[in-house]
Amino acid sequence: MSMLTLKYYLEVPASSLDNNKGDIDRISAGLKDVTGTRSIEWPLSTIETASKVVRSSGGKITVTVWPDGDRLNVITTEAGDTTGLNFGVAIDIGTTVVAVELVDLTSGKTIAAEGDVSGQVRYGDDLLTRLHFAGQGGVEELRSALIDTINGLIARVCTDSGVTSTRISAVSAAGNTSMTHTFLGIDPSPIRFEPYTPVINHVPRLSAKELGLDVLPNATVYVFPSVGGYFGGDLISGAVASGISQAEEISLLLDIGTNVEVILGNKDWLLALAGSAGPALEGGVAECARRAAPGAIERVVVDRATLEPSYKSIGESPAYGLCGSGLIDVIAQLYLSGLIDSTGRFILEKKTDRWRTINGRTAYLIAKGDEKNGIPPTYITEKDIQNLLRTKAAMVAALTILLNSVGLQLDDIRRIYTAGSFGINLSVDSATAIGLYPRLPAERFTQLGNGSLLGARKTLLDSSMTAEAERIADKITYLELNVHPEFMEIFRSASYI
Amino acid sequence: MSMLTLKYYLEVPASSLDNNKGDIDRISAGLKDVTGTRSIEWPLSTIETASKVVRSSGGKITVTVWPDGDRLNVITTEAGDTTGLNFGVAIDIGTTVVAVELVDLTSGKTIAAEGDVSGQVRYGDDLLTRLHFAGQGGVEELRSALIDTINGLIARVCTDSGVTSTRISAVSAAGNTSMTHTFLGIDPSPIRFEPYTPVINHVPRLSAKELGLDVLPNATVYVFPSVGGYFGGDLISGAVASGISQAEEISLLLDIGTNVEVILGNKDWLLALAGSAGPALEGGVAECARRAAPGAIERVVVDRATLEPSYKSIGESPAYGLCGSGLIDVIAQLYLSGLIDSTGRFILEKKTDRWRTINGRTAYLIAKGDEKNGIPPTYITEKDIQNLLRTKAAMVAALTILLNSVGLQLDDIRRIYTAGSFGINLSVDSATAIGLYPRLPAERFTQLGNGSLLGARKTLLDSSMTAEAERIADKITYLELNVHPEFMEIFRSASYI
Numbered sequence: 001m002s003m004l005t006l007k008y009y010l011e012v013p014a015s016s017l018d019n020n021k022g023d024i025d026r027i028s029a030g031l032k033d034v035t036g037t038r039s040i041e042w043p044l045s046t047i048e049t050a051s052k053v054v055r056s057s058g059g060k061i062t063v064t065v066w067p068d069g070d071r072l073n074v075i076t077t078e079a080g081d082t083t084g085l086n087f088g089v090a091i092d093i094g095t096t097v098v099a100v101e102l103v104d105l106t107s108g109k110t111i112a113a114e115g116d117v118s119g120q121v122r123y124g125d126d127l128l129t130r131l132h133f134a135g136q137g138g139v140e141e142l143r144s145a146l147i148d149t150i151n152g153l154i155a156r157v158c159t160d161s162g163v164t165s166t167r168i169s170a171v172s173a174a175g176n177t178s179m180t181h182t183f184l185g186i187d188p189s190p191i192r193f194e195p196y197t198p199v200i201n202h203v204p205r206l207s208a209k210e211l212g213l214d215v216l217p218n219a220t221v222y223v224f225p226s227v228g229g230y231f232g233g234d235l236i237s238g239a240v241a242s243g244i245s246q247a248e249e250i251s252l253l254l255d256i257g258t259n260v261e262v263i264l265g266n267k268d269w270l271l272a273l274a275g276s277a278g279p280a281l282e283g284g285v286a287e288c289a290r291r292a293a294p295g296a297i298e299r300v301v302v303d304r305a306t307l308e309p310s311y312k313s314i315g316e317s318p319a320y321g322l323c324g325s326g327l328i329d330v331i332a333q334l335y336l337s338g339l340i341d342s343t344g345r346f347i348l349e350k351k352t353d354r355w356r357t358i359n360g361r362t363a364y365l366i367a368k369g370d371e372k373n374g375i376p377p378t379y380i381t382e383k384d385i386q387n388l389l390r391t392k393a394a395m396v397a398a399l400t401i402l403l404n405s406v407g408l409q410l411d412d413i414r415r416i417y418t419a420g421s422f423g424i425n426l427s428v429d430s431a432t433a434i435g436l437y438p439r440l441p442a443e444r445f446t447q448l449g450n451g452s453l454l455g456a457r458k459t460l461l462d463s464s465m466t467a468e469a470e471r472i473a474d475k476i477t478y479l480e481l482n483v484h485p486e487f488m489e490i491f492r493s494a495s496y497i
Numbered sequence: 498m499s500m501l502t503l504k505y506y507l508e509v510p511a512s513s514l515d516n517n518k519g520d521i522d523r524i525s526a527g528l529k530d531v532t533g534t535r536s537i538e539w540p541l542s543t544i545e546t547a548s549k550v551v552r553s554s555g556g557k558i559t560v561t562v563w564p565d566g567d568r569l570n571v572i573t574t575e576a577g578d579t580t581g582l583n584f585g586v587a588i589d590i591g592t593t594v595v596a597v598e599l600v601d602l603t604s605g606k607t608i609a610a611e612g613d614v615s616g617q618v619r620y621g622d623d624l625l626t627r628l629h630f631a632g633q634g635g636v637e638e639l640r641s642a643l644i645d646t647i648n649g650l651i652a653r654v655c656t657d658s659g660v661t662s663t664r665i666s667a668v669s670a671a672g673n674t675s676m677t678h679t680f681l682g683i684d685p686s687p688i689r690f691e692p693y694t695p696v697i698n699h700v701p702r703l704s705a706k707e708l709g710l711d712v713l714p715n716a717t718v719y720v721f722p723s724v725g726g727y728f729g730g731d732l733i734s735g736a737v738a739s740g741i742s743q744a745e746e747i748s749l750l751l752d753i754g755t756n757v758e759v760i761l762g763n764k765d766w767l768l769a770l771a772g773s774a775g776p777a778l779e780g781g782v783a784e785c786a787r788r789a790a791p792g793a794i795e796r797v798v799v800d801r802a803t804l805e806p807s808y809k810s811i812g813e814s815p816a817y818g819l820c821g822s823g824l825i826d827v828i829a830q831l832y833l834s835g836l837i838d839s840t841g842r843f844i845l846e847k848k849t850d851r852w853r854t855i856n857g858r859t860a861y862l863i864a865k866g867d868e869k870n871g872i873p874p875t876y877i878t879e880k881d882i883q884n885l886l887r888t889k890a891a892m893v894a895a896l897t898i899l900l901n902s903v904g905l906q907l908d909d910i911r912r913i914y915t916a917g918s919f920g921i922n923l924s925v926d927s928a929t930a931i932g933l934y935p936r937l938p939a940e941r942f943t944q945l946g947n948g949s950l951l952g953a954r955k956t957l958l959d960s961s962m963t964a965e966a967e968r969i970a971d972k973i974t975y976l977e978l979n980v981h982p983e984f985m986e987i988f989r990s991a992s993y994i
Contacts, residue, residue, distance in 0.1 A: 015692050020694045021698060044681060044703055047697055184541060187545065197519065199520050200520065200521040202522055204538055
């Protein structure tokens with residue numbers, strides 16, 4: 001297992017009349033000796049610095065490289081032994097939120113992590129608006145906004161950890177197909193139209209300076225491949241994170257965010273379904289959804305007689321927001337109290353002072369919050385409930401189609417990995433209870449969290465995972481959810497509590 | 498034998514719901530099918546254009562690539578079948594003169610050639626002045642002056658031939674070590690100091706845009722490797738042109754210009770001597786030296802009694818300038834007439850009205866010229882004579898040292914290739930007569946002309962020659978002429994007519 005970039009300390013002999021090989025050639029010879037690699041590639045911009053460093057340091061230098069098959073590509077040369085100072089950045093390029101981790105490539109540890117709303121959001125909350133904007137000549141603005149966000153996050157993880165950005169030699173980035181395109185400055189708008197063909201799926205290895213990233217100019221940038229217009233590198237990265245493509249046993253990866261994305265398979269085959277599930281998931285997760293952090297409401301009971309809620313927040317902290325299990329509890333309790341029907345619609349005839357109008361929409365108020373202390377109210381709307389039901393329906397439909405198409409039963413799935421912004425907020429018990437996760441024993445479940453970020457980190461620490469990602473993208477059989485004939489039928493029948 | 502760059506016509510299937518691979522991925526698949534190459538590399542800047550071209554052309558496209566081992570690197574993509582339109586540029590980066598040839602990579606023919614004084618000359622006629630200037634921070638000016646000259650020449654060969662510069666996908670350039678450094682924008686000044694170590698000998702493959710060359714931005718640029726500070730890529734290119742590194746028989750390459758440079762060997766070994774031969778060659782060729790073109794004086798007889806010259810010019814055209822054989826004739830005739838001694842000094846006691854003072858120097862006037870019609874006078878100075886004698890002495894010394902060091906006799910040399918600005922002007926008979934060329938049968942000689950340019954052209958037409966050039970640079974044993982103990986001794990004893 002080898003990191004995506006490596007550092008080698010060399011003692012390069014001085015030149016003499018008997019050995020007046022060029023400075024670069026003597027460093028190359030030293031690298032070949034140490035690594036056994038046949039070919040050393042020097043970007044033009046690295047040459048003069050390397051020459052000065054080798055001359056001024058008495059030949060005691062550290063060379064940072066990224067290996068590529070039988071080649072070593074030089075990233076930078078430093079005086080002295082700096083082999084212990086090598087860092088990488090993992091990036092999850094979300095449509096809404098961008099997350100960055102700074103990884104110490106010596107210890108393998110994540111030493112700082114930051115996230116922020118993508119600067120692209122100001123060009124449209126949803127993907128389709130941005131695709132349209134890109135098609136109107138807005139690609140460069142989208143690219144620049146995204147790169148600014150990423151550079152801001154890199155600056156923050158550097159500040160957090162005290163690492164200078166010129167020690168970052170490796171970047172691994174995963175995003176959906178549109179995000180990947182804009183990250184590269186490539187117009188993604190062609191994927192709006194059937195057959196949703198991307199400009200590029202397998203992305204070449206790039207240098208940081210080509211993309212405008214504020215790390216070492218020749219830092220290597222790995223970008224996860226996409227499979228189709230609506231099946232992107234974030235999913236492939238999640239698959240890498242889970243390891244399903246290398247396992248004997250049959251596993252399932254569920255990524256639940258604004259899209260429903262499912263991969264089923266093992267080391268021999270992989271089958272995937274993905275798509276923007278019709279109208280189901282447009283709104284994303286519930287308005288008051290929160291991570292399972294102190295203060296998030298995790299248990300809710302609605303009194304059958306008074307229709308008043310009571311709740312428990314994590315750590316008994318001042319309550320606001322619903323973590324995933326809280327959200328599912330609310331829906332179950334509202335149904336059992338007769339406040340919603342099986343399609344998730346409010347039954348407003350049931351009288352309770354908890355019906356409120358918030359932001360112009362009818363809501364059921366769970367916690368009033370504390371305006372003075374800046375704690376917002378926690379509530380749920382019909383849209384939140386229906387989103388969850390539709391997400392569940394899409395998951396059920398997707399899984400049914402996948403299992404049917406390979407002739408497997410639910411119980412054949414030995415491991416389930418959950419990822420995505422929805423998945424992070426759900427306890428396995430709650431999610432299986434409502435049918436969002438398949439009803440399988442809890443011990444088969446593993447929560448990956450941000451699978452996209454995790455896969456990106458994995459490639460930083462094990463360069464062979466980049467080849468694995470490309471292999472997954474090549475071998476996976478991908479069914480477009482939106483155009484699958486069975487989908488809507490199963491979807492409709494599963495859209496109930 | 499394969500050109501340095503290749504074009505492939507493809508018919509790329511349109512995408513569909515069943516095959517919605519990215520545009521780039523479908524082109525890559527097509528290229529892999531046609532070429533059997535495993536890996537297709539796409540520079541970021543080629544991607545969006547290729548996508549637009551494949552979509553707008555109904556999939557009928559031509560891709561230009563440069564192969565590199567098991568990889569194909571994409572240069573550009575065009576609509577339709579343009580496989581017959583592929584061009585390369587060979588460049589000889591001389592210290593004084595830059596020469597460019599435009600080569601049709603389909604027919605293998607040179608279709609235009611141009612030369613011009615290097616823009617670097619304004620920073621110093623000689624190399625040492627420019628090295629000093631480079632060391633004072635002048636590298637960027639030197640680089641820019643040289644690139645401007647080259648771009649001017651590329652524009653001219655394009656105009657001459659009607660080829661657009663965006664059809665030039667390959668560049669091969671050879672120059673001495675300092676010229677190669679400034680071409681890359683790298684400070685060559687460290688080679689002034691013992692042990693004359695270059696920054697870099699083996700140059701990475703570059704793209705035209707990195708260097709600022711006005712051809713296809715991703716055109717591949719091959720730069721010949723150097724061996725040491727005073728043994729550059731121009732010599733290696735000459736060796737490639739001659740083929741001596743692939744021959745069974747022992748051959749000799751003589752490059753006579755402002756330096757004396759000699760390579761002796763065969764496919765198994767190569768031994769070289771080079772250097773600025775002390776004070777010998779600083780002045781370069783004679784003031785009135787000219788190419789063997791119409792009007793150049795090629796035969797001279799000096800009447801022993803009257804001391805008046807008579808001459809014959811090439812094509813009986815109005816005479817001015819001395820081609821190489823004319824120059825050697827003059828020296829031999831002046832000696833036989835008692836006008837110079839065996840060290841090349843004028844014997845001014847011999848009375849003739851041909852002694853003139855021209856540009857402040859004493860000269861022997863050969864032809865008066867015709868001022869009205871713009872034809873300058875033709876004459877010879879002591880310095881011209883002594884330069885030739887010193888060049889001859891340096892050649893004799895170099896060859897003696899080489900032969901002695903491998904225990905060979907002169908007659909063991911089966912082929913002699915002559916190159917360089919001096920070599921171009923010399924007939925073999927004249928040069929062997931005066932001892933400048935070794936006294937071997939005329940049929941063993943081949944005049945390469947501009948060996949550096951010829952080798953560059955050879956790599957355009959046969960990409961395996963780039964590997965051969967690297968191999969030559971690695972295997973050659975190089976003796977620094979200036980520091981060789983025997984040199985001055987032999988040099989002095991050979992400095993006579």
